[in-house]
Amino acid sequence: MSTLIAIQEGPFSVDTLQAEVKKTSKGIGALVSFTGTGRDLSKGVDIKGLDFxxxxGMAEKKLMDIRKRALLNFDIIEMAIIHRVGHIDIGEDIVLIVAASAHRNDAxxxxxxxxxxxxxxxxxxxxxxxxxxxxxxxDTP
Amino acid sequence: MIEVRFFAMLKKLSGTGARQYEVSEPITVLELKQLLKEDMPALSEVLDSRSVLVSVNEEFARDDELVADGDVVGLLPPFSGG
Known part of the structure; x- marks a missing residue:
């Protein structure tokens, strides 16, 4: 499970995490991924870079709790979450969530x-x- | 000893990442906030604004919860992950 939840400084691979999730069950028929990326404009102001x-300890616990509650409350088979910290350049990926289910709507x-x-x-x-x-x-939308 | 940790803009406001307080008996989160405001007046406004959440041993805590010797308290400004 530990590879499914992570907070890390370096970049992550969407393909690798999707493959990790997919290999947890042959019953998976749908993978939905959300990737948050660093953009260069915030409330009309030019952004040069981001730092997270x-x-x-607490942040990792909260991500594990989100995965646990998602598995309880939605008809999904697996969920993985990676969030980066430290410096992030514009255009780089920040966060990745992968949800897997038998059918697309649940994911x-x-x-x-x-x-x-x-x-x-x-x-x-x-x-x-x-x-x-x-x-x-x-404040975040 | 209660350890209080500061994050993001609160780290900048307090000028430190963590501070320790000696308490003779358990105190409430609200009492701890009062102690912090007296010790670090720069935090007064933000602690009064109620936008700052508090954690005790990595779990969210309300103002009436008790904090005791050995506990780790986090002062958490509004989150902006994702």
Whole structure:
């Protein structure tokens, strides 16, 4: 299970995580993935780069809890979540959620719920680098 | 000893990543906030705004929960992961 939940500094491979999830069951008929990436504009301000900080230990626990609740509350077979921390350049991937189910709708719903829940409950913070300095983001859509 | 950890903008505001407080008996989260405000006035406004969540031993905690010797408290500004 540990490879299915991770907070790491370096980049991740979408293909690798999807393969990890897929090999957990031959009953999987649908894989839905969400990838969050660093964009160069935030509220009309040019962003040069991003930095993420997390609460080591608690953040991992919250991601494991999201996976556990997704498996309980949705008709899915498996879920994996990876979030990067440290510096992230514009265009790089930040977060990846993979939900697997027998049929597509359950995986779509679980994936959407999981990213919303991650933003709500996981102690991870984003700082945006702008032309005038670094700004901690306090609200996310 | 209660260890209080600061993250993101609170680390910058407090000027440190962590601070330890000696308590003779368990105190509530609200009492700890008061102690923090007296010790670090720069945190007063943000602690009063209620936008900061508190964790005790990596679980979210309400203002009336008790904090005791050996506990680790996290002061958590609004999350912005994802």
């Amino acid at each position: 900080e997390h609460y080591p 779509f719903m679980a994936c959407e719920w999981a990213i919303t829940e991650l933003k709500r409950t996981t102690p991870i913070w984003k700082s945006e680098t702008t032309a005038t300095g670094d700004v901690w983001v306090t």
